[in-house]
Each structure stands twice: as structure tokens, then as C-alpha cells.
Amino acid sequence: MLHNVCKVASRPSFIPALPLLLATVLAMQSCRDGKEPEQPAGGPCSYRNTVIPARLIAMYSAGPDYELLFKLDSNALIPPPDDTISYYMEQGHYLPAREADSLGVAVGKYYTYLVRDIESGHCSPQIRQLLMQAPE
Numbered sequence: 001m002l003h004n005v006c007k008v009a010s011r012p013s014f015i016p017a018l019p020l021l022l023a024t025v026l027a028m029q030s031c032r033d034g035k036e037p038e039q040p041a042g043g044p045c046s047y048r049n050t051v052i053p054a055r056l057i058a059m060y061s062a063g064p065d066y067e068l069l070f071k072l073d074s075n076a077l078i079p080p081p082d083d084t085i086s087y088y089m090e091q092g093h094y095l096p097a098r099e100a101d102s103l104g105v106a107v108g109k110y111y112t113y114l115v116r117d118i119e120s121g122h123c124s125p126q127i128r129q130l131l132m133q134a135p136e
Contacts, residue, residue: 042122045120045122046118046120046121047116047117047127049114049115049116050114050116051112051113051114051135051136052072052073052112052113052115052135053072053111054070054071054072054073054085054111054112054113054130054135055070055108055110056068056106056107056108056109056110056111057069057070057107058107059100059105059107063094064096064097065094065095065097065100066087066094066097066100066105067086067087067088067095068086068095068105069084069085069086069087070084070085070111070113070130071084072084087130090128091130099132109134110135111131112131112133112134112135113128113129113131114127114128114129114130114131115127116128
């Protein structure tokens with residue numbers, strides 16, 4: 001008789017409680033203290049676009065490529081945190097020399113810095129893009 005008691009006691013005691021624990025965690029996750037469930041990120045979203053002219057003020061050789069520095073127009077409606085931006089910091093890479101040649105990149109020329117602020121949807125609240133084209 002003692003042998004049977006030991007056999008029962010050696011079985012893990014948390015196994016029968018596992019479904020109850022799982023159900024409790026799922027219920028708590030769905031409630032979130034009475035808050036509405038979060039909307040998943042993604043579209044469709046609409047944005048308001050603001051174009052800020054960016055003048056190329058410096059062009060440095062970075063091996064076979066170029067690093068570019070731009071001064072943003074201080075009269076823009078939405079000033080970014082910095083008025084000088086770098087091509088590398090915006091794009092994550094240097095401008096390839098072949099692309100710079102084909103675009104006719106030159107110090108003193110103006111390019112487009114696009115600021116997109118969300119109006120509706122559940123996407124990124126603001127998107128900033130440096131476009132290697134003349135502002136419209």
C-alpha cells in the first residue's frame with residue numbers, strides 16, 4: 001500500500017493545473033485592464049506630405065562612393081530636429097559614384113527631403129525620406 005502512495009506522489013503535481021494556468025494567462029491578455037485591444041501595425045494608412053528643400057553643402061569621397069551633407073531650408077513648415085543631414089545617416093549607405101554621376105550630383109544643388117505625417121491608420125507616425133531629386 002505504501003508503494004502505491006509513493007508512486008502517486010512522484011508524479012508532477014502541476015500537470016493538472018497547466019490548462020487552468022494557460023486559460024488564465026490568455027484571459028488576462030485579452031482583457032488588458034479594460035483597454036481596447038491594440039490595432040495591428042499596417043495599412044491602409046494615409047499621410048500628409050511636406051517637402052523641405054535640402055541644399056547639398058558638402059560632398060566627401062568615401063572610397064569609391066560619396067558621403068553627402070545637406071542643409072535643410074530653415075523656412076520649412078516643419079523643421080526637423082537638425083538642420084543638417086547626411087546621406088549616410090538617412091539612407092544607411094554611401095551614394096555610389098556611378099549613381100552620383102548619373103544624377104549629376106553637385107554641391108549647391110537642391111534636393112528633396114520629404115516628411116510624411118500620418119493622418120489615418122496604424123502605420124509609422126512619421127516617415128522622413130531624402131530623395132535625390134529636385135524639390136517640386
